[in-house]
Amino acid sequence: MSFIQIEHLSKTYKGKDDSVHALNDINLTIEKGEIYGIIGLSGAGKSTLVRCINLLERPCEGKILIDGKNMPELSEKELREERRKIAMIFQQFNLLMQRNVLDNVCFPMEIAGIKRKEARLRAKEYLKTVEIAEKAKAYPVQLSGGQKQRVAIARALASNPEIILCDEATSALDPQTTGRILKLLKQINEDYGITVVIITHEMRVIEEICGRVAVLDKGNLVEEGPVSEVFKNPKSKAAKRLLLTKELSEEGEENGLN
Amino acid sequence: MGLTDIAKMLADGTKDTLIMVLLSTLFGYIGGLPLGVLLSVTDENGLKPMPALYMVLDIIINITRSIPFLILLILIQPFTKAIVGKSYGTVATVVPLTVAAIPFIARMVESSVKEVDKGVVEAALSLGAKKFTVITKVLLAEARTSLLVGVTIAVGTILGYSAMAGIVGGGGLGDIAIRYGYYRYETEIMIVTVVVLVLLMQLLQWVGTLISKKLDRRRG
Numbered sequence: 001m002s003f004i005q006i007e008h009l010s011k012t013y014k015g016k017d018d019s020v021h022a023l024n025d026i027n028l029t030i031e032k033g034e035i036y037g038i039i040g041l042s043g044a045g046k047s048t049l050v051r052c053i054n055l056l057e058r059p060c061e062g063k064i065l066i067d068g069k070n071m072p073e074l075s076e077k078e079l080r081e082e083r084r085k086i087a088m089i090f091q092q093f094n095l096l097m098q099r100n101v102l103d104n105v106c107f108p109m110e111i112a113g114i115k116r117k118e119a120r121l122r123a124k125e126y127l128k129t130v131e132i133a134e135k136a137k138a139y140p141v142q143l144s145g146g147q148k149q150r151v152a153i154a155r156a157l158a159s160n161p162e163i164i165l166c167d168e169a170t171s172a173l174d175p176q177t178t179g180r181i182l183k184l185l186k187q188i189n190e191d192y193g194i195t196v197v198i199i200t201h202e203m204r205v206i207e208e209i210c211g212r213v214a215v216l217d218k219g220n221l222v223e224e225g226p227v228s229e230v231f232k233n234p235k236s237k238a239a240k241r242l243l244l245t246k247e248l249s250e251e252g253e254e255n256g257l258n
Numbered sequence: 259m260g261l262t263d264i265a266k267m268l269a270d271g272t273k274d275t276l277i278m279v280l281l282s283t284l285f286g287y288i289g290g291l292p293l294g295v296l297l298s299v300t301d302e303n304g305l306k307p308m309p310a311l312y313m314v315l316d317i318i319i320n321i322t323r324s325i326p327f328l329i330l331l332i333l334i335q336p337f338t339k340a341i342v343g344k345s346y347g348t349v350a351t352v353v354p355l356t357v358a359a360i361p362f363i364a365r366m367v368e369s370s371v372k373e374v375d376k377g378v379v380e381a382a383l384s385l386g387a388k389k390f391t392v393i394t395k396v397l398l399a400e401a402r403t404s405l406l407v408g409v410t411i412a413v414g415t416i417l418g419y420s421a422m423a424g425i426v427g428g429g430g431l432g433d434i435a436i437r438y439g440y441y442r443y444e445t446e447i448m449i450v451t452v453v454v455l456v457l458l459m460q461l462l463q464w465v466g467t468l469i470s471k472k473l474d475r476r477r478g
Binding site (some may be wrong): 054056080081082083084086087088090092094095096097098099100107108110111112139141155159165 | 375377378380381382383384385386387388391395396399400402403473474475476
């Protein structure tokens with residue numbers, strides 16, 4: 001059995017007059033220790049999908065099996081425990097603005113009931129891992145986007161997770177910073193064996209660190225497989241379109257540079 | 259009445275006013291803070307949406323807030339008497355002041371808590387935090403600057419209300435202003451009393467702003 005197994009997952013948002021099918025019958029499997037990418041244009045449902053994995057969104061139908069446990073069936077208490085194994089980083093970083101960097105990293109350990117002294121020691125280690133130890137006493141407002149995301153990654157590590165979900169984690173960053181953050185994620189994946197699930201609309205992110213990729217289009221999973229295959233020989237319209245956008249933007253960048 | 263008598267009267271009045279205002283603010287927050295949190299949590303976009311409960315609380319708060327303070331003061335006199343034994347004087351005025359303050363404070367707390375970025379709440383939930391932990395360590399902690407601004411506004415409003423209580427013998431500076439300035443046409447005493455009230459308000463605003471600025475980490 002795969003580490004993360006999503007079966008027949010559907011999510012519909014019911015409005016007053018109409019309902020929106022955010023996800024239709026999604027099936028996919030993610031293996032332990034891999035970096036898995038989920039790509040799609042905005043509105044494709046990829047954010048909803050990743051938020052179903054830790055049940056920030058409750059699916060309407062289907063199973064989400066993590067290490068054999070079906071997430072929607074868990075009790076509140078079991079769900080909280082399971083969530084501690086699934087860290088998440090966000091596009092907008094979502095740090096506590098009134099706490100300094102060190103205390104932000106301590107937060108998950110506070111939740112887990114780890115003693116303050118030990119938590120602080122561990123937090124300092126995580127800050128070293130993400131190479132931002134010198135900012136321990138700074139407040140989020142004093143940091144750049146890339147630095148904030150490093151702190152968020154340190155916070156994710158602090159819950160000692162088996163999975164890290166990245167919800168457009170590099171979309172608010174410039175290309176150079178994006179590259180550095182991706183490298184850091186790759187290094188964490190290798191050093192700690194943490195499974196990484198990346199949601200993005202940028203082909204480049206998938207290309208740089210993902211092993212396998214799923215393409216979402218209007219709530220449907222239209223293509224899935226190893227990154228090299230999907231990129232070399234895209235079958236779905238959505239994948240072709242994404243590749244085209246990438247080429248165009250690269251051309252644009254080259255023209256801009258020269 | 260000599261100058262010393264007037265000075266003593268004003269000093270006593272100031273002391274009474276401060277006691278009334280601070281006690282009412284304290285009791286107002288004991289009731290209003292949990293109520294405000296409950297409102298923000300049970301709201302449809304809250305941590306635990308409970309539309310029916312929210313609607314009931316919402317209506318009760320709107321009703322109590324729309325009753326003019328002076329009417330409320332008289333309306334709940336039997337209640338006040340039952341609690342403190344009499345319906346006039348400094349201590350008795352704390353009761354209607356608290357009753358008026360609770361819904362008003364609850365609304366301010368509600369709006370402060372709702373300002374907290376939903377993403378941060380999600381981050382905490384994704385880390386496996388209990389709802390109660392989210393309330394104390396995320397919602398209230400992140401909203402603290404706004405909550406403190408609210409305290410300043412609450413104290414100021416209660417100070418204004420407390421002066422009104424003078425009409426029914428409520429004690430404090432408002433009482434003096436009404437008794438001497440209004441009933442006895444001693445305009446000077448009234449003016450001095452009002453000046454003292456203005457100074458109190460200024461001081462309060464100044465301290466409040468200072469503390470909330472000092473505690474705000476969102477400015478670099």
